[in-house]
Amino acid sequence: MKIIMCIFGLAALAMAGETDLQKILRESNDQFTAQMFSEVVKANPGQNVVLSAFSVLPPLGQLALASVGESHDELLRALALPNDNVTKDVFADLNRGVRAVKGVDLKMASKIYVAKGLELNDDFAAVSRDVFGSEVQNVDFVKNVEAAGAINKWVEDQTNNRIKNLVDPDALDETTRSVLVNAIYFKGSWKDKFVKERTMDRDFHVSKDKTIKVPTMIGKKDVRYADVPELDAKMIEMSYEGDQASMIIILPNQVDGITALEQKLKDPKALSRAEERLYNTEVEIYLPKFKIETTTDLKEVLSNMNIKKLFTPGAARLENLLKTKESLYVDAAIQKAFIEVNEEGAEAAAANVIRVVKKKFRVIPPVLKFYVDRPFFFNLKANDQSLFNGICLQP
Incomplete structure (x- = not known):
């Protein structure tokens, strides 16, 4: 059965001191960003490109915690995180760090949509709530137009209407079991504006x-x-x-x-x-x-980054995600990203959809x-x- 992961990002800039957890996150983010940047540029020859690898990390972190076996290990390797406990601590610290940034509008939100009649696994539900701050909502994916409308409206609200129509209704059907969404938004004014x-x-x-x-x-x-x-x-x-x-x-x-x-x-x-x-x-x-807008097929990009089992039926092993005996896998993953830089400052947005399915x-x-x-x-x-x-x- 299919799962969909949606990730959305809009960014502003910020800098602060560094804790051990921030160092782990920075190293993970640097590695992941360098790889994803290379793959996205390769996939868009001769084109302007904007991406938010940072906004892909939380949903992948969630799916790592929802999986077992080789697919679990593959995700942790891709995230450069050693184990589940560090993963939980890093993403909890990430959310605290986002909330602590001052002077700009920067926010992050997560939501998981679950098929009507199904529930998240209790342990995963607690982790999603306490670590990732995810809301959970049941939707009828059979009513694909309504379900896509609800998800897209949430995305628009979280990204100041910069990311629209992230989920195509045709991507949702009776086999869709879950959609994971992460949204990050940033808007900042230059400290010294251009005239x-x-x-x-x-x-x-x-x-x-x-x-x-x-x-x-x-x-x-x-x-x-x-x-x-x-x-x-x-x-x-x-x-x-x-x-x-x-x-x-x-x-x-x-x-x-x-x-x-x-x-x-x-x-x-x-x-x-x-x-x-x-x-x-x-x-x-x-x-x-x-001003740049880029749509990226994350399934292709992540597969080229050696995240393969997540997208393979029977190999994804997302056994800790839902209360179901069904075999789940990620069916599709898409990122939409946006950035605009002008005299006032910058505004940026990105969205990913992953279907599971620093004086002399x-x-x-x-x-x-x-x-x-x-x-x-x-x-x-x-x-x-x-x-x-x-x-x-x-x-």
């Missing part, structure tokens, strides 16, 4: 042979900056109000350097090593406004200039956790 009147059309080099004009925000700001030789790039980090959230922009030194950068970012530690080079300075920034006197140097006039990588962070990332090939 709209200074925005003007400037050249953006899509490639060596193609240049277009795009609305470009211009401002002299105190940010964190670094040259990163190992990435053949330079980068900035701009904070949002509250100083607990930020956006990183990595700009390849070459117009056609984005593909090489993508390859280097496959290393889960590449981004954190680059961040260690950042220092505070004044930079004149030229940054295009951009010195000579002041010239102001650095950071021209984002070619394809670039971006990363939105909260509590030092990457929430959203992607590439912009053409604003």
Whole structure:
């Protein structure tokens, strides 16, 4: 019988201190994000991409706790978590961390839809409630249009109407037993906003042979900056109000350097090593406004990340999920992600559907200039956790 997992994400940036649990989560998230970023970019050649690997973690954590045997072990390996107790502690801390972020609108919510007449396994119900904060609701999946409508309405409410029509009614039928949903939403204002009147059309080099004009925000700001030789790039980090959230922009030194950068970012530690080079300075920034929406087939992406048994009938072993003797498996998984960056700040959203079924006197140097006039990588962070990332090939 089918299970559906839905995950939704909208991100803002935030940074804070780090506990042992936060370190475990960061390492898990860094590894998972690097892998998923690589696979999503590969699946969308020549296209702008935004994804929220962070928003995939909670539903996968839930399904790991709902499974047994090899499928359970496969999920924990993918999440880089050692056992169920650490998994529970990490995700409980994740939810507390999201609630503690100040200065931005950042929230996360989870919900599990269960087929009419069925119940969650008692232990799993307690874990879902106490660890993941999941609501539970019974729905009649046979009435697929009504069920999809209810799920999609919940998603829209959690993502400020940024993610719509996540679940196709045709994906629900009499064999659907459960839909797992996780929503994360972020909206943040720049600590130092761009002045709209200074925005003007400037050249953006899509490639060596193609240049277009795009609305470009211009401002002299105190940010964190670094040259990163190992990435053949330079980068900035701009904070949002509250100083607990930020956006990183990595700009390849070459117009056609984005593909090489993508390859280097496959290393889960590449981004954190680059961040260690950042220092505070004044930079004149030229940054295009951009808006990106991406729909990703998570079933294909996760399968390429060696999460296979979850999607295989008879091998998923989701025996701790529902009070049923039926053999359950994840039938489909989809993520819809959205991000918009403008003079005020950023708003981002992502949704996944998985069907189960960081003063001396010195000579002041010239102001650095950071021209984002070619394809670039971006990363939105909260509590030092990457929430959203992607590439912009053409604003």
